[in-house]
Amino acid sequence: MSNAQELYPRDEALAPRERRVFTFYLVTALVVFVLMMSLGLVLRLAQGDWLTLSPAVFYQVMTAHGAGMVGTVALAACAVMWFFLRKYVPLSTTIFAANYALFVLGAALILGSIFLGRYGGAWTFLYPLPVHSMGLWSRNAAVVFMLGYLSIGVGFLLFYLDAMRAVIGRYGNLGRALGLQWLFSGTIDPEHPKTVVAGTMVIIVNSIGTLVGAVALVMSIVNAYYPSAVLDALVAKNLIYMFGHTFINATIYMAVIAVYELLPRYSGRPYPISRPFLWAWAASTVFVLTVYPHHLLMDYVMPHWALVVGQILSYASGLPVFTVTAYGALTNVYRSGMRWSLPAKLLLLSMYGWAAGIVPAIVDATIRVNRVMHNTMWVPGHFHFYLLLGVLPMVLALMFHVVERGKRPAQRSASERLGFPAYWIGGLAFVTAFLAGGYASEPRRFAAHLPAWLPYDRWGSIAALLVIAAMLVFTTRIVGGLLRTPADAAVADPGR
Amino acid sequence: MSAQNWIGAITLVGLAAVSLGFVYVLSQAGRTADPARLSKASKTVRRWWFWALIVLGIGVAWGTLKPFPIPPQWSPLQAAQTVDVVGQQWAWSLSTTHLAAGTPVEFRVTSSDVNHSFAIYDPQGHIVIQTQAMPGYTNKLLYTFREPGTYTVRCLEYCGVAHHVMQTRFEVAAAATGGRP
Structure with missing residues (x-):
């Protein structure tokens, strides 16, 4: 078992083949993040009337940005989970590589459907829009887009099934890996890894979520070629949002493993497992799968009990974050004599982004609030808050941790001096521009905006430029570092 | 006061509370203290914090769901x-x-x-x-x-x-x- 104080424990060393696959994940994620952020900037510039874009192209770019960001943040978060989980259970590098290959195939299909097939049905593929383009894109383009999703979904499912096999092989069943045996009584094994608890939760929820998404996709594809096989729009919407909510939330739960693993090394203070921690993850397993009706609060024909569940579970979902994860991270850092290197700063930023981003999310999950905020800029405001300032810093923290091995503590790179302040200041300004737009009833997903909304769009555009500049600095440093760092084969287990 | 003003004010208060919490902890991170004492204190604070959030959540849920903000969908509304x-x-x-x-x-x-x-x-x-x-x-x-x-x-x-x-x-x-x- 790793010593919590050791920055680079031996059991984390990567064999050459592992390092190659891991490097592919990280470099791909970084490059695509920069590209997708640039597409996001194009959207904000067009909305701010600083760039002329036809509506058809605007919505294609919007579709690429949404699908690209969701997929890539999942890919990067998956790399975080794999990197740490393989210390405790034997994961297959081949399956990890297969997930990457299927992701690339899926991304190619998605990009082809959008930029060659002119598909612009948004990343949510909300039935029946994909086959109701009014001549803007073909049925085949929509189906290729959905096949791209299926390819990515199959890859992730393979990864989760392999992880499930490994976890069950080591702990007997998923419940024991989650630590359910210690919820009410008993002495908790202090060596039980938090990574295994978090990883098991993700395995459970995202296997189910991905399968639900696959059902919606296959049904939509069948409907595309056999229109007489009509789907129920409300059922399709439930399936799609259950999948979408679970998939994007799983990225946070995969990436937060970096906080559990790395924060105590930089604070120098142990971060022990506890009963509240186990309760938090057990509860989150249930909440993530059942809270999705908060996306359907404006579907008044939904059973009203489901909408009540959506609101109340949204509130309850904040408890594990506010009282365990963010709180635990803060108490780990409080008066710890923290070593403030770049990974440590990113880890704390990620906790802030997650905790603060939940505030506007929970507010919007209130039915009375949702009546005036649903599908306004408030929504991208809160999810960019915890993706841009929460999940991405978690992933970046691991990346910098890996590439800054051997750096003297006194050295402060351009990433730390310039990139980090630009990233958090730009990120904060960027998300507040969305929230302010939502406050002013500015709709999301509009290709053209009223003059009254332009200041928010322009403020967001300038902030996005700052974030992209920071990401370019980060990407240059990390990619250079990854390509220079030799494989640590001598201490790795080549049999993995 | 419009609905948006209420929502904006509540969100600002929430964001300010989270931000102040982080700023305070970060300002203290460079100092050191006895971990055992801190652990005991943090558990006490967490217990109060947890129950405060529970009470707040129940209160807000009750206040915003009663009367239910969506009209019945399967019976006549008989609006003018x-x-x-x-x-x-x-x-x-x-x-x-x-x-x-x-x-x-x-x-x-x-x-x-x-x-x-x-x-x-x-x-x-x-x-x-x-x-x-x-x-x-x-x-x-x-x-x-x-x-x-x-x-x-x-x-x-x-x-x-x-x-x-x-x-x-x-x-x-x-x-x-x-x-x-």
Whole structure:
């Protein structure tokens, strides 16, 4: 078992083949993040009337940005989970590589459907829009887009099934890996890894979520070629949002493993497992799968009990974050004599982004609030808050941790001096521009905006430029570092 | 005070509380203290913090769900005014565009093709209420206009290339003068 104080424990060393696959994940994620952020900037510039874009192209770019960001943040978060989980259970590098290959195939299909097939049905593929383009894109383009999703979904499912096999092989069943045996009584094994608890939760929820998404996709594809096989729009919407909510939330739960693993090394203070921690993850397993009706609060024909569940579970979902994860991270850092290197700063930023981003999310999950905020800029405001300032810093923290091995503590790179302040200041300004737009009833997903909304769009555009500049600095440093760092084969287990 | 002002104020308070918590801890991170004492204190604080959030959550849930903010969908609403609304790519069809303030209006909202969202903007440009327009379903929205003027309907559920121009208007007359067609 790793010593919590050791920055680079031996059991984390990567064999050459592992390092190659891991490097592919990280470099791909970084490059695509920069590209997708640039597409996001194009959207904000067009909305701010600083760039002329036809509506058809605007919505294609919007579709690429949404699908690209969701997929890539999942890919990067998956790399975080794999990197740490393989210390405790034997994961297959081949399956990890297969997930990457299927992701690339899926991304190619998605990009082809959008930029060659002119598909612009948004990343949510909300039935029946994909086959109701009014001549803007073909049925085949929509189906290729959905096949791209299926390819990515199959890859992730393979990864989760392999992880499930490994976890069950080591702990007997998923419940024991989650630590359910210690919820009410008993002495908790202090060596039980938090990574295994978090990883098991993700395995459970995202296997189910991905399968639900696959059902919606296959049904939509069948409907595309056999229109007489009509789907129920409300059922399709439930399936799609259950999948979408679970998939994007799983990225946070995969990436937060970096906080559990790395924060105590930089604070120098142990971060022990506890009963509240186990309760938090057990509860989150249930909440993530059942809270999705908060996306359907404006579907008044939904059973009203489901909408009540959506609101109340949204509130309850904040408890594990506010009282365990963010709180635990803060108490780990409080008066710890923290070593403030770049990974440590990113880890704390990620906790802030997650905790603060939940505030506007929970507010919007209130039915009375949702009546005036649903599908306004408030929504991208809160999810960019915890993706841009929460999940991405978690992933970046691991990346910098890996590439800054051997750096003297006194050295402060351009990433730390310039990139980090630009990233958090730009990120904060960027998300507040969305929230302010939502406050002013500015709709999301509009290709053209009223003059009254332009200041928010322009403020967001300038902030996005700052974030992209920071990401370019980060990407240059990390990619250079990854390509220079030799494989640590001598201490790795080549049999993995 | 509009709904948006309340929402903005509550969110600002929440964000400020989270931010201050982080700033305080970060300001203390460079110092050191006895971990055992800190651990005991942090458990006590967490217990109070947990129960404070539970009480707050229950209070807010009770206060915002009772009375339930969505009207019954499977029984007659018997509103004084009714409007049948159909959304289709990329236009709204309303059975009437002249309404009166002061008495409830029932909007029966559906779609003939894809999902849309029927959002009503007041004359000042703020959303006052919305519901989804779905093929195969009719969402019943009940709203009493307080102010006369020209209201704008916008689609807030992405529905294709002309989504952003899918809008219409209706008039609300002052209660005293009436306005029903």
